[in-house]
Amino acid sequence: MVPHASDQHLRRLPKVELHCHVEGASRATTIKALADRHGVALPVSDPADLYDFSSLNQFLGIYDIICACLRTADDFRRITYEALEDGANAGVRYREMFFSPGFVIRLGVPVATVWEGVRAGLLEARHDLDIHARMILDFDKPTGPAHAMEMAAFAGAQDRDLLVGIGADSVERDIDHRSFAAAFAEAGRLGLRRTIHAGEDGPADNIAVAVHELGCERIDHGFRLLDDPDLTAEVIDRQIPLTVCPTSNVVIGNVVADVASHPLARQRELGVLATVNSDDPGMMRFDIADEYVAVAQAFDYSLDDMETISLAGIEASWAPDDEKSALRHRFVAEFDALRQEYGLPTRG
Numbered sequence: 001m002v003p004h005a006s007d008q009h010l011r012r013l014p015k016v017e018l019h020c021h022v023e024g025a026s027r028a029t030t031i032k033a034l035a036d037r038h039g040v041a042l043p044v045s046d047p048a049d050l051y052d053f054s055s056l057n058q059f060l061g062i063y064d065i066i067c068a069c070l071r072t073a074d075d076f077r078r079i080t081y082e083a084l085e086d087g088a089n090a091g092v093r094y095r096e097m098f099f100s101p102g103f104v105i106r107l108g109v110p111v112a113t114v115w116e117g118v119r120a121g122l123l124e125a126r127h128d129l130d131i132h133a134r135m136i137l138d139f140d141k142p143t144g145p146a147h148a149m150e151m152a153a154f155a156g157a158q159d160r161d162l163l164v165g166i167g168a169d170s171v172e173r174d175i176d177h178r179s180f181a182a183a184f185a186e187a188g189r190l191g192l193r194r195t196i197h198a199g200e201d202g203p204a205d206n207i208a209v210a211v212h213e214l215g216c217e218r219i220d221h222g223f224r225l226l227d228d229p230d231l232t233a234e235v236i237d238r239q240i241p242l243t244v245c246p247t248s249n250v251v252i253g254n255v256v257a258d259v260a261s262h263p264l265a266r267q268r269e270l271g272v273l274a275t276v277n278s279d280d281p282g283m284m285r286f287d288i289a290d291e292y293v294a295v296a297q298a299f300d301y302s303l304d305d306m307e308t309i310s311l312a313g314i315e316a317s318w319a320p321d322d323e324k325s326a327l328r329h330r331f332v333a334e335f336d337a338l339r340q341e342y343g344l345p346t347r348g
Contacts, residue, residue, distance in 0.1 A: 003302055003303070004296060004300075004301075004302060004303065005296070005302075005303040005306065005342070005344075006342065007293045009303070009338060009342055010289065010292045010293050010296060010306060011090065011091060011289040011292070011293070012091055012338060013091055013289075013292060013306060013307070013310055013334075013335070013338065014091055014093045014310060014330065014331045014334045014335075015090070015091045015092045015093065015288055015289075015292070015310055015313060016092070016093065016094045016095070016275070016310065016313025016314050016316075016317055016327070017087060017092050017094075017095045017096075017097075017277050017278065017288050017313065018095070018096050018218070018241070018243045018275055018277055018313060018316060018317060019098075019220050019221075019243035019244075019245055019275075019277035019278075019279055020083070020087070020095060020097050020098065020277060020278055020279065020280075020281065020288075021097070021098045021099070021100065021138070021169070021279065021280050022076075022079055022080050022083050022097050022098065022099045022118065022135075023063060023066050023067060023070070023079070023099070023100060023103065024063065024066075024279065024280025024281070024282060024283045024284075025079070025082075025083035025086065025087075025097075025280065025281050025282040025283075026066055026079045026082070026083070026282045026283075027079075027082055027086075027282055028047040028048060028050045028051055028282065029047050030078060030079060030082060031047065031050065031065075031066055031069050032047035032050070034069040034070065034071075034075055034078075035068075035069045038069060038071050040065075040068050040069050042065065043065070050062065050065070051282070051283045051284070051285060053252075053283075054254075055254060056171070056201060056252055056254065059252045059280075059283065060170070060171075062283065063103065063283075064103065066283075067103040067104045067107065068107060070104055070109065070114075071109060072113070072117070073113050073114075073116040073117035073120065074117060075117060076099075076113070076114055076116070076117025076118050076120075076121065077117040077118070077120040077121040077124070078117075078121065079121070080097075080099075080117065080118045080120075080121025080122055080125070081121040081124050081125050081128075083097065083121075083281075083282070084097075084121070084122070084125035084129055084131050084133055085125065085129060086281065086282070086287060087131055087133075087281075087287070087288070088125075088129045088130055088131040090278075090281075090287040090288050090289035090290075091288070091289055092131055092288060093130065093131060093132070093327065093330070093331070094131070094132050094133070094313075094314070094317060094319060094323075094327055095131060095132075095133045095134075096133070096134050096135070096136055096164060096165070096317060096318060097133055097134075097135055097136065098135070098136050098137075098138040098167060098169065099114065099115075099118050099135055099136075099137060099138065100137075100138045100139070100140060100169060101114045101115075101137065101139075101151065101154075102138075102139055102140030102143050102147055102151070103140060105147075106143075111150075111151070111154050112154075115154075115158065115163075118135060119135075119158075119162055122134075122135060122162060123162075132323075134161065134162060134163070134164040134318070134319075135162060135163050135164065136163075136164060136165045136166065136167050136193075136195065137151055137154070137155040137163060137165075137166050137167070138166075138167040138168060138169045138197075139151040139152075139166070139167075139168050139169075139183070140168075140169065140170050141168050141169065141170045141171065141172070141175045141177075141180075141197075142170055142171065142175065144179070145179045145180055145182065145183060148168065148180050148183035148184075149182060149183045149186060151166065151183070152166055152183045152184070152186045152187040152190065152192070153186065153190075155187065155190070155192055156186070156187065156189075156190025156191070156192055157190075160191060160192075163192075164192070164193055164318050165187075165192050165193030165194060165195060165318060166183075166184070166187040166192045166193075166194055166195075167194070167195040167196055167197070167220065168180060168196045168197060169197045169220070170197070171201060172197070172198065172199075172200060172201050172202030172206055173201060173202060175202075177196070177198070177206050177209045177210065177213075177214070178209055178213055180196075180214060181213050181214055184196075184214040184215055184216070185215065188215050193217055193218075193318045194214065194215055194216045194217055194218075195216055195217065195218040195219065195220055195243070196210045196214060196216050196219065196220060197220040197221055198210045198216075198219055198220065198221065198222065199219065199221055199222045199223050199224035199225055200220075200221035200222075200223050200224075200249070200255065201255065202224070203224055203227065204224040204225055204226075204227040204228040204231060205228075206224075207219055207222055207224065207225055207228070207231060207235075208228065208231050211231070211234070211235070211240060216240075217240065217241075217318075218240065218241045218242075218243060218316065219235075219240060219241070219242050219243070220242075220243045221242070221243070221244065221245060221249070222235075222242035222243075222244065222267075222274075223244075223249055223255055223256070223262075223263065225242065225263075225267065225272070226263050226266060226267065226270075232270065232272070235272060236270060236271040236272055239273045239315075240273070241273040241274070241275060241312075241315075241316030242267065242272060242273065242274045242275065243275050243277050243316070244262075244264050244267070244274045244275060244276060244277065245276075245277050245278065245279035245291075246259045246262040246264055246276070246291065246294065246295060246298070247259060247278075247279075247284065247286055247290075247291055247294055248278070248279035248280065248284065249262060250262075251284055251286075252279070252280070252284070258298070259294050259295065259297075259298040260298040260299070262298070264276070264295065264299070265298075265299045268309075273312060273315060273316055274312070275309070275312050275313045275316045276288070276291055276292060276295055276309050276313075277291070278290075278291050292306060292309075295309070303339075303344065304347075307331075307335050307347070310331060310335075311328065311331060314327045314328055314331065332347065335347055
Protein backbone atom coordinates (compact mmCIF):
# COMPACT_ATOMS: atom_id res chain seq x y z
CA MET A 1 0.00 0.00 0.00
CA VAL A 2 1.26 3.47 -0.90
CA PRO A 3 1.52 5.74 2.16
CA HIS A 4 -0.10 9.11 2.53
CA ALA A 5 0.00 11.53 -0.36
CA SER A 6 1.04 15.13 0.03
CA ASP A 7 -1.64 17.81 0.21
CA GLN A 8 -0.55 19.05 -3.21
CA HIS A 9 -0.89 15.55 -4.67
CA LEU A 10 -4.43 15.26 -3.28
CA ARG A 11 -5.36 18.66 -4.70
CA ARG A 12 -4.28 17.50 -8.15
CA LEU A 13 -6.04 14.13 -7.91
CA PRO A 14 -8.85 13.88 -10.52
CA LYS A 15 -12.23 13.99 -8.85
CA VAL A 16 -15.96 13.65 -9.33
CA GLU A 17 -18.26 15.88 -7.29
CA LEU A 18 -21.94 15.05 -6.84
CA HIS A 19 -22.99 17.38 -4.02
CA CYS A 20 -22.26 21.03 -4.76
CA HIS A 21 -24.74 23.92 -4.86
CA VAL A 22 -24.09 26.56 -7.50
CA GLU A 23 -25.42 29.37 -5.30
CA GLY A 24 -23.27 28.20 -2.38
CA ALA A 25 -20.27 27.99 -4.69
CA SER A 26 -20.56 31.69 -5.57
CA ARG A 27 -17.48 33.82 -5.01
CA ALA A 28 -18.03 36.51 -2.38
CA THR A 29 -16.45 39.09 -4.68
CA THR A 30 -18.97 38.21 -7.39
CA ILE A 31 -21.90 38.53 -5.00
CA LYS A 32 -20.58 41.94 -3.92
CA ALA A 33 -20.37 43.05 -7.57
CA LEU A 34 -23.89 41.81 -8.30
CA ALA A 35 -25.21 43.44 -5.13
CA ASP A 36 -23.75 46.77 -6.23
CA ARG A 37 -25.23 46.33 -9.71
CA HIS A 38 -28.72 45.57 -8.43
CA GLY A 39 -28.76 47.93 -5.45
CA VAL A 40 -28.81 45.21 -2.79
CA ALA A 41 -27.46 46.27 0.59
CA LEU A 42 -25.10 43.67 2.06
CA PRO A 43 -24.74 43.30 5.83
CA VAL A 44 -20.94 43.68 5.57
CA SER A 45 -18.67 46.16 3.83
CA ASP A 46 -15.90 43.66 3.08
CA PRO A 47 -17.05 40.71 0.93
CA ALA A 48 -14.51 38.55 2.76
CA ASP A 49 -16.78 38.81 5.82
CA LEU A 50 -19.98 37.88 3.98
CA TYR A 51 -19.61 34.15 4.50
CA ASP A 52 -19.20 34.16 8.28
CA PHE A 53 -21.72 31.83 9.97
CA SER A 54 -21.86 29.32 12.78
CA SER A 55 -25.21 27.55 12.34
CA LEU A 56 -27.50 26.17 9.64
CA ASN A 57 -29.99 28.99 10.19
CA GLN A 58 -27.27 31.64 9.77
CA PHE A 59 -26.05 29.80 6.68
CA LEU A 60 -29.54 29.81 5.16
CA GLY A 61 -29.86 33.53 5.94
CA ILE A 62 -26.68 34.23 3.98
CA TYR A 63 -27.97 31.94 1.21
CA ASP A 64 -31.01 34.21 0.98
CA ILE A 65 -28.71 37.24 0.64
CA ILE A 66 -26.84 35.55 -2.21
CA CYS A 67 -30.08 34.78 -3.99
CA ALA A 68 -31.30 38.37 -3.57
CA CYS A 69 -28.30 39.42 -5.68
CA LEU A 70 -29.18 37.06 -8.54
CA ARG A 71 -31.64 38.80 -10.83
CA THR A 72 -30.75 38.15 -14.48
CA ALA A 73 -29.85 35.22 -16.67
CA ASP A 74 -26.34 36.64 -16.97
CA ASP A 75 -25.99 36.61 -13.17
CA PHE A 76 -26.71 32.88 -13.17
CA ARG A 77 -24.45 32.32 -16.16
CA ARG A 78 -21.61 34.00 -14.30
CA ILE A 79 -21.92 32.09 -11.03
CA THR A 80 -22.34 28.78 -12.88
CA TYR A 81 -19.25 29.31 -15.00
CA GLU A 82 -17.17 30.51 -12.04
CA ALA A 83 -18.29 27.57 -9.89
CA LEU A 84 -17.14 25.15 -12.59
CA GLU A 85 -13.90 27.08 -13.09
CA ASP A 86 -13.16 26.81 -9.38
CA GLY A 87 -14.10 23.12 -9.44
CA ALA A 88 -11.74 22.44 -12.32
CA ASN A 89 -8.95 24.15 -10.39
CA ALA A 90 -9.63 21.75 -7.50
CA GLY A 91 -9.25 18.71 -9.77
CA VAL A 92 -12.93 18.10 -10.59
CA ARG A 93 -13.28 16.45 -14.00
CA TYR A 94 -17.00 15.67 -13.70
CA ARG A 95 -19.66 17.35 -11.56
CA GLU A 96 -23.39 17.04 -11.04
CA MET A 97 -24.29 20.39 -9.51
CA PHE A 98 -27.46 21.60 -7.81
CA PHE A 99 -29.32 24.81 -8.55
CA SER A 100 -32.27 25.93 -6.43
CA PRO A 101 -34.76 28.17 -8.27
CA GLY A 102 -37.18 28.29 -5.34
CA PHE A 103 -35.00 30.78 -3.48
CA VAL A 104 -35.28 33.34 -6.28
CA ILE A 105 -38.73 32.50 -7.64
CA ARG A 106 -40.19 33.99 -4.47
CA LEU A 107 -38.19 37.14 -5.22
CA GLY A 108 -39.82 37.44 -8.63
CA VAL A 109 -37.21 35.76 -10.83
CA PRO A 110 -38.83 33.19 -13.16
CA VAL A 111 -37.40 29.68 -13.22
CA ALA A 112 -36.93 30.04 -16.99
CA THR A 113 -34.57 32.97 -16.39
CA VAL A 114 -32.60 30.93 -13.87
CA TRP A 115 -32.25 28.00 -16.25
CA GLU A 116 -31.35 30.23 -19.20
CA GLY A 117 -28.36 31.52 -17.27
CA VAL A 118 -27.34 28.24 -15.68
CA ARG A 119 -27.54 26.49 -19.04
CA ALA A 120 -25.39 29.16 -20.70
CA GLY A 121 -22.73 28.93 -17.98
CA LEU A 122 -22.75 25.15 -18.18
CA LEU A 123 -22.23 25.12 -21.94
CA GLU A 124 -19.50 27.77 -21.78
CA ALA A 125 -17.66 25.75 -19.15
CA ARG A 126 -17.92 22.59 -21.25
CA HIS A 127 -16.28 24.49 -24.11
CA ASP A 128 -13.59 26.34 -22.14
CA LEU A 129 -12.67 24.14 -19.19
CA ASP A 130 -11.47 20.62 -18.46
CA ILE A 131 -14.67 19.76 -16.62
CA HIS A 132 -17.93 18.19 -17.73
CA ALA A 133 -21.03 19.02 -15.71
CA ARG A 134 -24.73 18.33 -15.56
CA MET A 135 -27.28 20.04 -13.34
CA ILE A 136 -29.80 18.84 -10.76
CA LEU A 137 -32.81 21.05 -10.01
CA ASP A 138 -33.24 21.16 -6.23
CA PHE A 139 -36.63 22.28 -4.96
CA ASP A 140 -36.98 24.02 -1.60
CA LYS A 141 -38.73 21.65 0.84
CA PRO A 142 -40.39 24.33 3.04
CA THR A 143 -42.09 25.81 -0.06
CA GLY A 144 -44.20 22.66 -0.23
CA PRO A 145 -45.35 19.87 -2.56
CA ALA A 146 -47.07 22.13 -5.14
CA HIS A 147 -43.76 23.91 -5.76
CA ALA A 148 -42.02 20.54 -5.96
CA MET A 149 -44.46 19.38 -8.64
CA GLU A 150 -43.91 22.58 -10.65
CA MET A 151 -40.15 22.10 -10.48
CA ALA A 152 -40.42 18.44 -11.54
CA ALA A 153 -42.51 19.45 -14.57
CA PHE A 154 -40.06 22.20 -15.54
CA ALA A 155 -37.01 19.97 -15.14
CA GLY A 156 -38.64 17.20 -17.13
CA ALA A 157 -39.08 19.50 -20.12
CA GLN A 158 -35.35 20.31 -20.41
CA ASP A 159 -32.46 18.63 -22.22
CA ARG A 160 -31.61 15.56 -20.15
CA ASP A 161 -27.92 15.81 -21.02
CA LEU A 162 -27.84 19.20 -19.30
CA LEU A 163 -30.47 18.79 -16.57
CA VAL A 164 -30.17 15.22 -15.41
CA GLY A 165 -32.20 15.05 -12.21
CA ILE A 166 -34.24 16.54 -9.43
CA GLY A 167 -33.50 16.85 -5.73
CA ALA A 168 -34.71 18.61 -2.60
CA ASP A 169 -32.77 20.68 -0.08
CA SER A 170 -33.09 23.03 2.92
CA VAL A 171 -34.15 21.92 6.41
CA GLU A 172 -35.62 18.56 7.40
CA ARG A 173 -37.24 19.38 10.72
CA ASP A 174 -41.01 19.83 10.61
CA ILE A 175 -41.02 18.68 6.97
CA ASP A 176 -43.24 15.78 5.88
CA HIS A 177 -41.03 14.18 3.26
CA ARG A 178 -43.85 11.84 2.21
CA SER A 179 -45.75 14.85 0.89
CA PHE A 180 -43.29 15.01 -2.03
CA ALA A 181 -44.09 11.49 -3.27
CA ALA A 182 -46.21 12.72 -6.20
CA ALA A 183 -43.51 15.15 -7.37
CA PHE A 184 -40.82 12.48 -7.26
CA ALA A 185 -43.09 10.02 -9.04
CA GLU A 186 -43.67 12.60 -11.77
CA ALA A 187 -39.92 13.22 -12.01
CA GLY A 188 -39.35 9.52 -12.46
CA ARG A 189 -42.06 9.32 -15.12
CA LEU A 190 -40.31 12.13 -17.00
CA GLY A 191 -37.00 10.27 -16.96
CA LEU A 192 -35.29 12.40 -14.30
CA ARG A 193 -32.89 10.89 -11.79
CA ARG A 194 -33.87 11.49 -8.16
CA THR A 195 -32.03 12.40 -4.98
CA ILE A 196 -32.80 14.28 -1.76
CA HIS A 197 -31.06 15.85 1.23
CA ALA A 198 -31.94 13.47 4.06
CA GLY A 199 -30.53 12.32 7.36
CA GLU A 200 -28.52 15.53 7.85
CA ASP A 201 -30.45 17.47 10.50
CA GLY A 202 -33.19 14.83 10.52
CA PRO A 203 -33.44 11.13 11.46
CA ALA A 204 -32.60 8.01 9.51
CA ASP A 205 -36.33 7.58 8.89
CA ASN A 206 -36.11 10.43 6.37
CA ILE A 207 -33.61 8.35 4.42
CA ALA A 208 -35.98 5.37 4.58
CA VAL A 209 -38.83 7.51 3.22
CA ALA A 210 -36.58 8.73 0.40
CA VAL A 211 -35.59 5.20 -0.58
CA HIS A 212 -38.90 3.42 -0.10
CA GLU A 213 -41.52 6.06 -0.90
CA LEU A 214 -39.83 8.70 -3.08
CA GLY A 215 -37.84 6.36 -5.31
CA CYS A 216 -34.59 8.21 -4.67
CA GLU A 217 -31.53 6.66 -6.28
CA ARG A 218 -29.04 8.67 -4.25
CA ILE A 219 -29.05 10.30 -0.80
CA ASP A 220 -27.42 13.66 -0.11
CA HIS A 221 -25.60 13.72 3.24
CA GLY A 222 -27.14 10.57 4.76
CA PHE A 223 -25.35 11.35 8.01
CA ARG A 224 -27.83 9.38 10.17
CA LEU A 225 -27.91 6.25 8.01
CA LEU A 226 -26.04 4.03 10.46
CA ASP A 227 -28.67 4.70 13.14
CA ASP A 228 -30.85 2.14 11.30
CA PRO A 229 -28.96 -1.16 10.78
CA ASP A 230 -31.64 -2.70 8.53
CA LEU A 231 -31.74 0.37 6.30
CA THR A 232 -27.94 0.44 6.22
CA ALA A 233 -27.90 -3.19 5.06
CA GLU A 234 -30.39 -2.34 2.29
CA VAL A 235 -28.43 0.71 1.14
CA ILE A 236 -25.27 -1.42 1.01
CA ASP A 237 -27.00 -4.28 -0.81
CA ARG A 238 -28.56 -1.95 -3.40
CA GLN A 239 -25.43 0.24 -3.55
CA ILE A 240 -27.49 3.41 -3.15
CA PRO A 241 -24.84 6.14 -3.04
CA LEU A 242 -24.44 8.75 -0.33
CA THR A 243 -23.03 12.15 -1.30
CA VAL A 244 -21.20 12.84 1.94
CA CYS A 245 -19.97 16.32 2.94
CA PRO A 246 -17.92 15.89 6.14
CA THR A 247 -16.66 19.45 6.62
CA SER A 248 -20.11 20.85 5.84
CA ASN A 249 -21.56 18.67 8.59
CA VAL A 250 -19.05 20.25 10.97
CA VAL A 251 -19.29 23.86 9.81
CA ILE A 252 -22.88 24.23 8.57
CA GLY A 253 -24.91 21.50 10.20
CA ASN A 254 -23.06 21.33 13.51
CA VAL A 255 -24.03 17.66 13.59
CA VAL A 256 -20.51 16.45 14.35
CA ALA A 257 -17.63 18.04 16.26
CA ASP A 258 -14.91 17.41 13.68
CA VAL A 259 -14.23 15.46 10.50
CA ALA A 260 -12.56 12.63 12.44
CA SER A 261 -15.89 12.04 14.24
CA HIS A 262 -17.85 11.80 11.00
CA PRO A 263 -19.36 8.37 10.16
CA LEU A 264 -17.82 8.38 6.66
CA ALA A 265 -15.05 5.96 7.61
CA ARG A 266 -17.46 3.52 9.27
CA GLN A 267 -19.85 3.79 6.31
CA ARG A 268 -17.06 2.86 3.92
CA GLU A 269 -15.86 0.01 6.14
CA LEU A 270 -19.36 -1.48 6.04
CA GLY A 271 -19.56 -1.21 2.25
CA VAL A 272 -21.67 1.92 1.77
CA LEU A 273 -20.99 3.62 -1.59
CA ALA A 274 -20.05 6.93 0.05
CA THR A 275 -18.59 9.76 -1.99
CA VAL A 276 -16.76 12.88 -0.77
CA ASN A 277 -18.04 16.34 -1.70
CA SER A 278 -17.75 20.01 -0.73
CA ASP A 279 -21.44 21.08 -0.56
CA ASP A 280 -21.01 24.88 -0.65
CA PRO A 281 -17.35 25.58 -1.39
CA GLY A 282 -17.68 29.33 -1.93
CA MET A 283 -19.56 29.96 1.28
CA MET A 284 -17.34 27.61 3.27
CA ARG A 285 -14.14 28.85 1.60
CA PHE A 286 -13.20 25.18 1.48
CA ASP A 287 -13.30 23.30 -1.85
CA ILE A 288 -13.34 19.59 -2.66
CA ALA A 289 -9.54 19.47 -2.84
CA ASP A 290 -9.45 20.80 0.73
CA GLU A 291 -12.07 18.17 1.59
CA TYR A 292 -9.86 15.39 0.24
CA VAL A 293 -6.98 16.64 2.37
CA ALA A 294 -9.20 16.89 5.46
CA VAL A 295 -10.62 13.38 4.99
CA ALA A 296 -7.19 11.84 4.38
CA GLN A 297 -5.81 13.44 7.53
CA ALA A 298 -8.85 12.71 9.71
CA PHE A 299 -9.04 9.00 8.87
CA ASP A 300 -5.34 8.36 8.20
CA TYR A 301 -6.21 7.36 4.64
CA SER A 302 -3.51 6.30 2.22
CA LEU A 303 -3.26 7.43 -1.38
CA ASP A 304 -4.85 4.10 -2.35
CA ASP A 305 -7.85 4.98 -0.18
CA MET A 306 -8.21 8.44 -1.69
CA GLU A 307 -7.97 7.12 -5.24
CA THR A 308 -10.67 4.58 -4.39
CA ILE A 309 -12.87 7.41 -3.09
CA SER A 310 -12.27 9.29 -6.32
CA LEU A 311 -13.36 6.27 -8.40
CA ALA A 312 -16.43 5.82 -6.18
CA GLY A 313 -17.62 9.20 -7.42
CA ILE A 314 -17.68 7.87 -10.98
CA GLU A 315 -19.66 4.81 -9.90
CA ALA A 316 -22.19 6.95 -8.00
CA SER A 317 -22.66 9.45 -10.82
CA TRP A 318 -25.51 9.59 -13.31
CA ALA A 319 -23.20 9.81 -16.31
CA PRO A 320 -23.94 7.33 -19.13
CA ASP A 321 -22.08 4.03 -18.91
CA ASP A 322 -19.72 4.83 -21.78
CA GLU A 323 -18.85 8.14 -20.15
CA LYS A 324 -18.19 6.39 -16.83
CA SER A 325 -15.88 3.93 -18.55
CA ALA A 326 -13.95 6.74 -20.22
CA LEU A 327 -13.66 8.58 -16.90
CA ARG A 328 -12.31 5.47 -15.15
CA HIS A 329 -9.63 5.01 -17.78
CA ARG A 330 -8.71 8.67 -17.63
CA PHE A 331 -8.58 8.75 -13.82
CA VAL A 332 -6.36 5.65 -13.57
CA ALA A 333 -3.99 7.13 -16.15
CA GLU A 334 -3.86 10.39 -14.19
CA PHE A 335 -3.36 8.49 -10.92
CA ASP A 336 -0.33 6.73 -12.41
CA ALA A 337 1.07 9.92 -13.95
CA LEU A 338 0.84 11.72 -10.61
CA ARG A 339 2.43 8.79 -8.76
CA GLN A 340 5.32 8.81 -11.22
CA GLU A 341 5.72 12.57 -10.81
CA TYR A 342 5.83 12.24 -7.03
CA GLY A 343 8.13 9.21 -7.07
CA LEU A 344 5.50 6.68 -5.92
CA PRO A 345 4.82 3.17 -7.29
CA THR A 346 2.00 2.69 -9.78
CA ARG A 347 -1.32 1.22 -8.69
CA GLY A 348 -1.36 -2.50 -8.05
